[in-house]
Amino acid sequence: MSATSERKKRQSIIDACRSMNALGINQGTSGNISLRHDAGLLITPTSVPYESMQPEQIVFMGLDGSFDAAQRPSSEWRFHLDILRARPEVDAVVHAHPPYSTILAIMGLEIPPIHYMIAVAGGDTIRCAPYATFGTQELSEHAVRALEDRLACLLEHHGMIAVGPSLSKAMWLAVEVEALARQYHGCLQIGTPRLLPKAEIKNVLGKIAGYGPAGK
Numbered sequence: 001m002s003a004t005s006e007r008k009k010r011q012s013i014i015d016a017c018r019s020m021n022a023l024g025i026n027q028g029t030s031g032n033i034s035l036r037h038d039a040g041l042l043i044t045p046t047s048v049p050y051e052s053m054q055p056e057q058i059v060f061m062g063l064d065g066s067f068d069a070a071q072r073p074s075s076e077w078r079f080h081l082d083i084l085r086a087r088p089e090v091d092a093v094v095h096a097h098p099p100y101s102t103i104l105a106i107m108g109l110e111i112p113p114i115h116y117m118i119a120v121a122g123g124d125t126i127r128c129a130p131y132a133t134f135g136t137q138e139l140s141e142h143a144v145r146a147l148e149d150r151l152a153c154l155l156e157h158h159g160m161i162a163v164g165p166s167l168s169k170a171m172w173l174a175v176e177v178e179a180l181a182r183q184y185h186g187c188l189q190i191g192t193p194r195l196l197p198k199a200e201i202k203n204v205l206g207k208i209a210g211y212g213p214a215g216k
Helices: 005-021 077-086 099-107 116-121 135-147 167-190 200-210
Strands: 032-037 040-043 059-062 092-096 153-157 159-164
Touching: 005 032, 005 040, 005 092, 032 077, 040 077, 059 077, 077 092, 077 135, 077 153, 077 159, 092 167, 099 153, 099 159, 099 167, 116 167, 116 200, 135 153, 153 167, 159 167
Parallel strands: none
Antiparallel strands: 032 040, 032 092, 040 059, 092 159, 153 159
C-alpha cells in the first residue's frame, strides 16, 4: 500500500473519532477505533484529544501485538486485536460510550428484538458482555465471545462495540445500536415491550444483507 493510501486510512480514523463525538455517541477520548492494515492494524493512540490528533500518531500494531515502543496505543488495544484476529471478515472496530447503550450496559441488559433493525447487528439480540476491568485480557475474551455471530455488543458497566467490513459500516452500526438502545430504554419507561419472534428476525436477516453504507 502506498504512503498516500496509508495516510488516508490514518486520517479516516481521526475523522471517525471526531464524528463519534459530534454524533453524541462518545465523550472526550473515551472511544477508540481500529482498522485492519497490511499484516496488522491501525489504532488510535491513548489520551490524545481527537481535535489535535495527527495521522502519524495513529499506531500501527502487528497481529502478534507488537508496536513501536515510542508510541502508546489505546488502552483497549487487546480487544481490537483479538476481534480482528478472530474475525477475518471484519476490517474495522469502533468502541464508544454512547449514553443509552451505556445505561443498558450498566444495568447488565442486552437489547432484545424490540425492532426489526436489530438484525443489522447480526442476530435477534445485542448481547451484553460481562464486566471486566478496561484494557484487560479478560475483557477482551468477554467481548469476543459476546460478538460471536454478531456485529455489535454492549460491555457491562462500560460501553459498546460495533464492527464491520469497513469503517463507514462500523460507524453506521454504532449509531444504529445507540438508536436501538434509546428505543429500548424508552420502552422500559412505559412497561415491558412486546418482542418480535425469532422467526421474524430470521426473515429480516435474509432481506437486510448489505443494508447500510456501501463500499470501503
